Amino acid sequence: MAEKPRLKLPAEAKKGDVIEIKTLLPHVMESGQRKDKDGNAIPRKIINKFACEFNGKPVFSVNLDPAIAANPYMQSTQRSTRAAHSNSHGLTTTAQSRRLKKK
Amino acid sequence: MRQLSRRAALALGAAGAALGFVGSGRPASAAAKEAADQIAQFTGGKAAEKGKVSIELPEIAENGNTVPLSVTVDAPMDNDNYVSDILVLADGNPNPGVATFHFSPISGKAAASTRIRLAATQNIIAVAKTSKGEFFTNQKLVKVTIGGCGG
Numbered sequence: 001m002a003e004k005p006r007l008k009l010p011a012e013a014k015k016g017d018v019i020e021i022k023t024l025l026p027h028v029m030e031s032g033q034r035k036d037k038d039g040n041a042i043p044r045k046i047i048n049k050f051a052c053e054f055n056g057k058p059v060f061s062v063n064l065d066p067a068i069a070a071n072p073y074m075q076s077t078q079r080s081t082r083a084a085h086s087n088s089h090g091l092t093t094t095a096q097s098r099r100l101k102k103k
Numbered sequence: 104m105r106q107l108s109r110r111a112a113l114a115l116g117a118a119g120a121a122l123g124f125v126g127s128g129r130p131a132s133a134a135a136k137e138a139a140d141q142i143a144q145f146t147g148g149k150a151a152e153k154g155k156v157s158i159e160l161p162e163i164a165e166n167g168n169t170v171p172l173s174v175t176v177d178a179p180m181d182n183d184n185y186v187s188d189i190l191v192l193a194d195g196n197p198n199p200g201v202a203t204f205h206f207s208p209i210s211g212k213a214a215a216s217t218r219i220r221l222a223a224t225q226n227i228i229a230v231a232k233t234s235k236g237e238f239f240t241n242q243k244l245v246k247v248t249i250g251g252c253g254g
Binding site: 066 | 168169170173180184193196197198200201202203204205206207208209210211212215216217218219220221251
């Protein structure tokens, strides 16, 4: 995975503003439904959890299923608890990928 | 599962390479039943009230591989009463689960957007849960021209 995840935030926010958080995660999100040219199922490989925290407090998180398209795009919002600038926003996003056995 | 592979082979031949949905071969109603089961599990058997949840989707999705989806719940996001979770299901996919969004009061708005995969024309169902244990639901039909489950 050479590409870096992308995170987009407004440059500045006033206290009380509801800001939009946009993220793009480069990932194949292999659904486990597809077959290769020999007819073997391609194993499922997805990001299954995405979380967004503000100074350690959870803001937003998602449990992803294979029905999320490749390179998952996530858009959520956050109410600013203080005025902030984009290089000191205190926002942390994490994504977790786990290989699951097909049921 | 000899029958399934024969069916897959037939579908491949008929659809011509990548266009057909060569999936699990399960009838759509099985996925719909599973979707209903997942909703029941999410709500703990409580009935969800219709409304408050709005689902934004294109009416016709030409490419099922990536369909933009937005879910918004018209409900307060106060510290003691907020929308905590939204379950999104697609009742015609091989697996109905799409995503579960979790919110907190500092989310400010119970709204999320993402891009999803759809195998065929089907209903998208969203069920929202509030911190007080109320449930709201809504659904929307989306027509899919080319399914997004490989082939």
